[in-house]
Amino acid sequence: MGNIAAFLLALAIVALVVEMLRRKKLREKYAALWLIVGVATLVLAAFPRLLNIVAEYVGVQVPSNLLFAMSILMLLGVCLHLSWEISVVEDETRTLAEEVAILRAQVESLEQHARVGAASGRAAPRSADPSATSLDLPTESSDS
């Protein structure tokens, strides 16, 4: 009876992951892990003897302890992975924020020059920058 419940739960998880993938709510790289976990649970629920065999083979006396240890390890891994991912995303957001701020300042300065140029009837080239080097094109790539 317990096995059937476990089997159904695993089935539900796999179905949910597949559905989320299908609706593009979940990126493939995150889905892979959950699919593996879901399928493994499915197999275990279908053949509970498997756990005993594996536990005996690796030398764990109580089979359920093997299951718990594996689960904790996996959750730890997932947490770490998510922290890493969010750090990357934060860094990317930060870079975008800097970029947007610089572009906005440049647009505002261009607008101002255009207005001044229109008012005085002659074209006013940009002048806010030093030594008139042409470095204000976004060419550098060293800051990823």
Add this chain to the structure above:
Amino acid sequence: MEPNPSPRVLVIMPAWNEAEAVGDTVREVLATNSRYDVLVVNDGSTDHTAEEAAAAGATVLHLPFNLGVGGAMRAGFKYARRLGYAQVIQVDSDGQHDPRSIDEVLAGLAHADISIGARFADRGEYKVTGPRKWAMQLLARVISSLAKTKLTDVTSGFRAANHRAISQYLDHYPAEYLGDTIDSLVVAIRSGCTVTQVPVEMRARQGGKPSHNPTKAAIYLGRSVFALLFALTRKPTAPSVIAADTIGA
């Protein structure tokens, strides 16, 4: 206004809710020397910092949300690189750095890549006590030995950088707490940038209050040691990155 053959200098001021002081600070800096351009990096302020700064004559970078001093400075360095400034200097927007000292700190760039305006070096009345003082002394000692020159105030936010240092900063300028001072400095030194210090006087802040909480000071000590240890193990910037950018501009 004297005729000016010397290149322009970008004065970068990270500002977060500094509407009270930033206007006066900008005006004061601009009045000090005509070759200074002031860039105020508005770090997601919720008050009128940006308007005050713009009205005072500064260029304003609007960061859409708060990135911290490190993030603000990196945006400033990027801007400096885009517009081709050869020298930049970081100045606090609350007016505690004396604009008349800017030239002295910049003069340090004649023989180093990074020049620090140091608060303790025999001038002025800047004093700290307790764990904060120990932290600062420890940091100063470790970083001095790395830089092979005597530095007494490595957490000063009054720092000038030349072209090489800007390239290095753009490669590595962490946004974490203390990252903008200790971490960036240590990695810059390990990447081959040279550092010097210039004694400067500090003034009382025009707005806000410095904190003298012992618990906070102890936390500061812990975090600074943490930041230092990490910085010591980081990978330095490849010399080619620094050199290539110098030639490129």
